[in-house]
Amino acid sequence: xxxxxxxxxxxxxxxxxxxxxxxxxxxxTTLCKQFIKRAEPLSxxxxxxxxxxxxxxxxxxxxxxxxxxxxxxxxxxxxxxxRMTIKSFGDTYxxxxxxxxxxxxxxxxxxxxxxxxxxxxxxxxxxxRTRGVYLILNVQTLSKVVEPKILQNCRYMIxxxxxxxxERYREKLGxxxxxxxxxxxxxxxxxxxxxxLIDFNKETVIKIER
Numbered sequence: 001x002x003x004x005x006x007x008x009x010x011x012x013x014x015x016x017x018x019x020x021x022x023x024x025x026x027x028x029t030t031l032c033k034q035f036i037k038r039a040e041p042l043s044x045x046x047x048x049x050x051x052x053x054x055x056x057x058x059x060x061x062x063x064x065x066x067x068x069x070x071x072x073x074x075x076x077x078x079x080x081x082x083r084m085t086i087k088s089f090g091d092t093y094x095x096x097x098x099x100x101x102x103x104x105x106x107x108x109x110x111x112x113x114x115x116x117x118x119x120x121x122x123x124x125x126x127x128x129r130t131r132g133v134y135l136i137l138n139v140q141t142l143s144k145v146v147e148p149k150i151l152q153n154c155r156y157m158i159x160x161x162x163x164x165x166x167e168r169y170r171e172k173l174g175x176x177x178x179x180x181x182x183x184x185x186x187x188x189x190x191x192x193x194x195x196x197l198i199d200f201n202k203e204t205v206i207k208i209e210r
Contacts, residue, residue, distance in 0.1 A: 032054075105136070
């Protein structure tokens with residue numbers, strides 16, 4: 001990993017929003033774990049751990065979320081109970097998104113039980129910046145995040161290997177299509193790179209080496 005990439009070395013601005021996209025076992029979670037280690041120890045971090053993969057960090061119960069979210073630091077993961085219904089899953093996700101402030105929030109697979117065009121959820125993404133939330137959404141395909149309201153608020157996109165192709169969503173991607181296509185081309189050309197980082201503000205695509 002290139003040491004000059006501040007975004008990957010724990011040096012972030014509150015309000016930044018990353019889309020971390022890739023198929024299973026392509027390095028999304030590994031990259032997030034590296035990021036957490038660089039951001040500790042004085043950070044406030046909550047992981048919505050849909051796949052129960054962040055085993056190095058303690059679990060937090062739903063009843064304790066409000067107290068933790070009012071604190072200034074600490075690292076916890078929230079794991080959804082398998083007995084939870086689709087509605088309770090979505091309601092808890094919305095509760096966290098609406099009330100979390102001033103910290104890093106990592107959301108694993110938020111669109112399993114929430115539709116990508118859910119206006120309420122999209123609104124919470126849009127306002128995360130004003131709440132001082134540094135937000136990372138981990139998803140498996142580009143198709144989950146092509147909604148304009150998601151892309152408009154996205155500062156960075158990290159692309160890993162995926163079976164998806166940007167040509168399918170050219171119209172929805174709009175002016176972002178060129179940068180995203182360039183990222184996919186870099187991944188296809190050279191397997192030495194595990195991912196690419198797209199900075200939409202600077203309009204750059206940077207290789208992340210294995």
